[in-house]
Amino acid sequence: MTTDPKTLPGADPHTGNREIDPVTGYDTTGHDWGGIRELNTPFPKVALIALVLTFAYSLVAWVLLPTWPLGRDYTRGILGLDQQEMAEEQLRALTALRADWLARFEDPDFGALADDDALMAVAMPAADRLYRDNCAACHGGDGGGGPGYPVLRDEHWLWGGAPPDIALTLQVGINAEHPETRLAQMPAFDWMERGERLALSDYVASLPSGAADPDSPGVPLFAENCVACHGDGGAGGLLNGAPSLTDAATIYGQDVQRIMETLWQGRQGHMPQWSDRLDKAEINALALYVARMSAEEGGE
Amino acid sequence: MAMTSTLTSTERQIGMALSILLVCLGLVMAGVAKQGPMMVHGGMAVALGLVLVFVLGGALYDQPEPSPERLTQYDDAPIRFGIVMTLIWAVAGMAAGVWLAALMYWPEATPPWPATSYGRLRPVHTSGVIFGFGGNALIATSLYVLQRTSRARLADALSPWFVLIGFNLFCVWAATGYVMGQTQSKEYAEPEWYADLWLVLVWVTYFALYIRTLARRAEPHIYVANWYYMAFILVVAMLHIVNNLAIPVTWGAGESFTIWSGVQDAMIQWWYGHNAVAFFLTAGFLGMLYYFLPVRAERPIWSYRLSILSFWGIVFFYMWAGSHHLHYTALPYWVQTLGMTFSVMLLVPSWASAGNAIATLNGAWHKVRDDATLRFMFVAAVFYGLSTFEGSFLAIRPVNSLSHYTDWTVGHVHSGTLGWVAMIVFGAIYSLVPKLWGREDMAWPRAVEWHFWLAVTGTLIYVVSLWNAGITQGLMWRAYDEGGALSYSFIESVEAMLPYYAARTLGGGLFLAGALLCALNCRATMCAAGDRVDVSDRPLVAQPAE
Numbered sequence: 001m002t003t004d005p006k007t008l009p010g011a012d013p014h015t016g017n018r019e020i021d022p023v024t025g026y027d028t029t030g031h032d033w034g035g036i037r038e039l040n041t042p043f044p045k046v047a048l049i050a051l052v053l054t055f056a057y058s059l060v061a062w063v064l065l066p067t068w069p070l071g072r073d074y075t076r077g078i079l080g081l082d083q084q085e086m087a088e089e090q091l092r093a094l095t096a097l098r099a100d101w102l103a104r105f106e107d108p109d110f111g112a113l114a115d116d117d118a119l120m121a122v123a124m125p126a127a128d129r130l131y132r133d134n135c136a137a138c139h140g141g142d143g144g145g146g147p148g149y150p151v152l153r154d155e156h157w158l159w160g161g162a163p164p165d166i167a168l169t170l171q172v173g174i175n176a177e178h179p180e181t182r183l184a185q186m187p188a189f190d191w192m193e194r195g196e197r198l199a200l201s202d203y204v205a206s207l208p209s210g211a212a213d214p215d216s217p218g219v220p221l222f223a224e225n226c227v228a229c230h231g232d233g234g235a236g237g238l239l240n241g242a243p244s245l246t247d248a249a250t251i252y253g254q255d256v257q258r259i260m261e262t263l264w265q266g267r268q269g270h271m272p273q274w275s276d277r278l279d280k281a282e283i284n285a286l287a288l289y290v291a292r293m294s295a296e297e298g299g300e
Numbered sequence: 301m302a303m304t305s306t307l308t309s310t311e312r313q314i315g316m317a318l319s320i321l322l323v324c325l326g327l328v329m330a331g332v333a334k335q336g337p338m339m340v341h342g343g344m345a346v347a348l349g350l351v352l353v354f355v356l357g358g359a360l361y362d363q364p365e366p367s368p369e370r371l372t373q374y375d376d377a378p379i380r381f382g383i384v385m386t387l388i389w390a391v392a393g394m395a396a397g398v399w400l401a402a403l404m405y406w407p408e409a410t411p412p413w414p415a416t417s418y419g420r421l422r423p424v425h426t427s428g429v430i431f432g433f434g435g436n437a438l439i440a441t442s443l444y445v446l447q448r449t450s451r452a453r454l455a456d457a458l459s460p461w462f463v464l465i466g467f468n469l470f471c472v473w474a475a476t477g478y479v480m481g482q483t484q485s486k487e488y489a490e491p492e493w494y495a496d497l498w499l500v501l502v503w504v505t506y507f508a509l510y511i512r513t514l515a516r517r518a519e520p521h522i523y524v525a526n527w528y529y530m531a532f533i534l535v536v537a538m539l540h541i542v543n544n545l546a547i548p549v550t551w552g553a554g555e556s557f558t559i560w561s562g563v564q565d566a567m568i569q570w571w572y573g574h575n576a577v578a579f580f581l582t583a584g585f586l587g588m589l590y591y592f593l594p595v596r597a598e599r600p601i602w603s604y605r606l607s608i609l610s611f612w613g614i615v616f617f618y619m620w621a622g623s624h625h626l627h628y629t630a631l632p633y634w635v636q637t638l639g640m641t642f643s644v645m646l647l648v649p650s651w652a653s654a655g656n657a658i659a660t661l662n663g664a665w666h667k668v669r670d671d672a673t674l675r676f677m678f679v680a681a682v683f684y685g686l687s688t689f690e691g692s693f694l695a696i697r698p699v700n701s702l703s704h705y706t707d708w709t710v711g712h713v714h715s716g717t718l719g720w721v722a723m724i725v726f727g728a729i730y731s732l733v734p735k736l737w738g739r740e741d742m743a744w745p746r747a748v749e750w751h752f753w754l755a756v757t758g759t760l761i762y763v764v765s766l767w768n769a770g771i772t773q774g775l776m777w778r779a780y781d782e783g784g785a786l787s788y789s790f791i792e793s794v795e796a797m798l799p800y801y802a803a804r805t806l807g808g809g810l811f812l813a814g815a816l817l818c819a820l821n822c823r824a825t826m827c828a829a830g831d832r833v834d835v836s837d838r839p840l841v842a843q844p845a846e
Binding site: 032042054057074099122 | 448449451519520521523591594595598599600601602603604605606607609628632633634636637638640641642644645647648651652655659662663780781782783784785786787788789790791792836837838
């Protein structure tokens with residue numbers, strides 16, 4: 001039995017026994033910073049095991065996967081994975097899933113396609129996503145349009161509402177960069193006298209009600225200046241980009257104020273060509289979807 | 301003024317000279333820029349410089365020389381300033397955050413001016429809370445902890461003021477620059493080149509002050525908290541300089557081009573971004589935890605060995621982890637694997653810190669129950685453990701394929717910043733404010749309890765709602781029909797977020813309410829300052845005359 005405190009178990013060989021913490025039973029390291037002390041608690045085994053496990057995970061990953069740079073090359077990993085190839089592979093698999101039904105839209109007979117219920121059950125939900133991701137931002141989630149953007153769910157069309165017409169509009173756009181884009185412009189009538197413009201605006205604003213005054217001074221002005229594009233009585237439907245004026249949902253609004261504005265400055269809308277972004281089959285599926293949107297609304 | 305009362309005439313004169321230099325710098329900036337944010341920022345520097353000239357000049361004539369006794373006391377005046385700035389930035393930065401959260405729920409409420417657009421205000425929130433709130437708290441507490449654990453007064457009287465005032469000038473330049481549309485487009489490193497250079501000057505002074513004071517310490521060993529604070533200062537300097545290397549368009553333009561390009565730019569940015577989390581939002585705050593928790597609990601640190609393991613583990617592994625922000629991108633696969641595996645290995649050192657803090661409370665659990673201040677620190681350690689687990693988990697590549705680009709990331713960040721960083725700061729503030737303003741306790745002790753529950757409830761609501769939001773987004777984005785078409789359009793995934801965005805706004809609002817209560821409580825405490833001397837402060841060892 002030794003009586004030297006410096007040789008007791010847990011004793012500091014320089015200073016002798018250190019203070020024992022009554023709660024944990026461990027001694028302290030002997031350091032003291034303004035009252036803060038540290039226990040000499042041994043390294044917990046569970047931390048060591050956890051450390052080994054995370055290291056093991058990493059070692060396995062390093063062996064399997066590309067990891068360490070070697071100058072101009074890197075360790076490839078025994079799985080031989082390449083993220084570019086993996087992404088392409090996944091893309092191919094998804095494209096293959098779509099290929100079955102999407103191929104049918106390549107050269108469409110829209111009538112026959114629309115009659116195939118099984119095909120529609122797959123294609124129309126897909127076209128709905130296409131619509132929401134590409135069209136809804138301007139034309140509205142329900143095709144209801146908005147100021148500057150035509151309504152798609154009614155029966156009035158600028159360039160025709162049959163699926164092939166819609167498909168072509170999607171393909172080339174309106175006033176877009178496509179060489180065959182559809183072109184349309186509402187010229188400015190700023191040369192017209194203000195009184196005449198007011199009379200014309202009053203008349204056009206009353207068209208949707210169906211109770212336009214046949215003796216209005218706007219009638220001859222309308223016949224001279226507007227009918228050529230907007231059709232008799234403003235019925236539209238001439239497939240030249242000019243909207244029907246008998247429809248309260250006219251693109252830029254049909255109150256007197258808005259019509260005055262349109263007459264004064266003219267209008268030229270823009271719809272991008274989608275041929276850069278969507279392939280032909282997708283455009284055809286979308287055209288059928290939009291045509292059906294309008295037909296469903298008309299049937300209600 | 302209290303600010304100048306501890307400065308000698310010589311120090312006041314040097315301070316005035318520095319202030320005049322600041323005025324000149326501002327004049328040059330404004331004169332060279334002639335327009336835009338850089339001119340406005342030059343004007344701010346001139347204004348600040350003039351105010352300082354008058355304050356110091358007035359003190360030079362009116363105030364008596366400080367008593368030599370001050371050299372036997374700790375230098376706490378700059379720390380008090382830092383705490384006040386911490387509270388101001390907390391309220392401003394968190395209010396911006398709650399406002400932006402509300403805008404995500406109700407975007408139509410965005411005011412029509414460019415200055416108030418979401419894109420300009422978002423960095424005001426992030427920089428406001430990280431640098432304004434977090435940064436001031438780190439600088440102030442580091443100077444407090446440094447002096448107490450070294451038993452030495454700060455190495456000189458002017459540097460701490462230069463560091464704190466200079467740092468806040470940087471923060472104000474940053475926030476006002478964003479509102480005026482100025483940004484480098486690097487997340488968490490948005491301020492332009494001249495502000496970055498200014499920060500380098502401030503930061504080098506900060507590091508020098510720290511090292512010089514530490515060299516004068518009367519304790520034989522350097523306490524863990526100081527290792528962490530030093531790692532924070534040193535690594536943040538390195539990150540800041542490398543990521544912000546840029547060439548100004550002209551000397552008069554508050555615009556620049558980064559010298560990095562392509563995927564290297566992305567890698568440098570996220571090496572910076574992740575280590576900003578590691579060394580700004582973790583290492584420094586671990587220093588804070590390592591000091592204030594054992595002092596408040598009056599318990600020894602549970603394990604010295606664990607402290608060593610976590611310090612070196614955290615410092616070493618974090619450096620490699622940044623590339624996990626760029627999984628499944630143009631960054632080569634091998635860099636992603638490295639980032640992933642080092643993130644996983646980082647978990648054990650992180651948990652060792654959290655576990656060490658919680659085990660330190662053994663023998664003091666009754667205090668955790670009764671003392672909301674200590675409970676803030678306990679909850680901080682728990683959230684530190686939770687968020688570091690989540691961080692390592694999200695860094696695993698296949699997990700990241702679900703979580704990346706979703707609000708899960710935002711939820712994860714806030715579990716760290718609200719649950720861990722802000723909680724430990726509040727714990728430190730409630731410990732410090734009574735001591736620094738010579739009182740026994742806060743002016744409204746019960747408000748601390750209220751703040752605690754507001755903060756915990758707010759954090760939980762915020763984090764849980766964004767977990768749900770992020771997982772919902774991730775699942776909706778990757779869902780395909782049998783026909784290989786996407787099951788959901790993007791806008792449907794946005795619409796699905798509404799309830800979660802409402803809940804996160806509520807959570808953030810509760811947290812902000814708590815912070816506001818804290819600021820008011822501190823204000824009341826400061827207004828009723830006493831002259832009580834903190835008995836736990838050990839006497840200083842006599843310093844050689846300066």
